[in-house]
Amino acid sequence: METPLTFKQLRQQQLHIWINQNTDFDCQSLEIVAGDAGFRRYFRFVHHEQSIIAVDAPPKSENTSQYIAVAQSYREKGINVPEIYAYDLAQGFYLQQDFGHRLFSDILTVDSSDLLYPKALANIPIIQSCLSTEKGPLPVFNDAFIDRELSLFTDWLLGQYLQLRLTVAEQNMLIKVFTEVKNTCLIQPKAGIHRDYHSRNLMLLENDEIGVIDFQDAVVGPITYDAVSLLRDSYQDWPKVKVLQWLQNWHAEYYVQYPWAEFKMWFDCVGMQRHIKIAGIFARLCIRDNKPSFLADIPHTLDYLIDEASQYPEYSEFAIFVRERVLPDVLLKLNAKNKATSS
Structure with missing residues (x-):
């Protein structure tokens, strides 16, 4: 049979x-x-x-x-x-x-990064000009959209994966932080965004130009979003000083009309929103979709989140919560999983 x-x-x-x-x-x-x-x-x-x-x-x-x-x-x-x-x-x-075999993520080295990142960043203003298709306007990264994404963190990472029991104070803190992050996303100038503009969705073509893939989730949203996806990529880790320099150069070339301090704050808050979402998605990919390999990327994503939140007094309590409550539990579960796999 x-x-x-x-x-x-x-x-x-x-x-x-x-x-x-x-x-x-x-x-x-x-x-x-x-x-x-x-x-x-x-x-x-x-x-x-x-x-x-x-x-x-x-x-x-x-x-x-x-x-x-x-x-x-x-x-x-x-x-x-x-x-x-x-x-x-x-x-x-x-x-x-077929764009070939040269993934942006595979070609990146210490020597090539100062050439490749500015080249990839230069694509973003062009992407930002795409606000619609022949089907009509792109979906908008609005209030309800952001709420759905932020809920992935509490529902899938804290609830389903870690099974954390939150105190009332912690629940109220998360509500307040999520509201502030959402509002900062909403006040930013709007532009077309790829929404997953990171090293695994870019290719290096034969002429060393950037090829772009995996763009079906494009929306209209915060102007700093794709730069966050690229420069604070969950699959890459570059020195903070280098990332800041790439961002400052990009700001100076394309967005000088926005004060640097404000632009940097927009970038960090979008980073928080994106990393809150991604940490939840990685947990969901394991639990719902049977893709446990993404669990290994959660600690790096949480490190970004801690760093972003620690820079602003209004998010300091959240930074402590992630650093002392969430990240240790994630690492414990990953270590237990790795031991079980190796035994």
């Missing part, structure tokens, strides 16, 4: 059939390239000596039409995004240009 195909195996089989029967491409076999934090999976195949990326984006969880629309908008503005060759929205399949 044959073993039934898993959902992923069935989707790969259907993708293979779709390519050969419904597109102008011939596919002998699909080689898995990668998945991501969502449910998309990427495959590579060769058609007449041309490498093509085939994407499985299950329509129940992934918005392929939005990806295609944002890609068109970005391309029209001059951002290097993959060309879309064919797609089937109903099935959640599409074929796109």
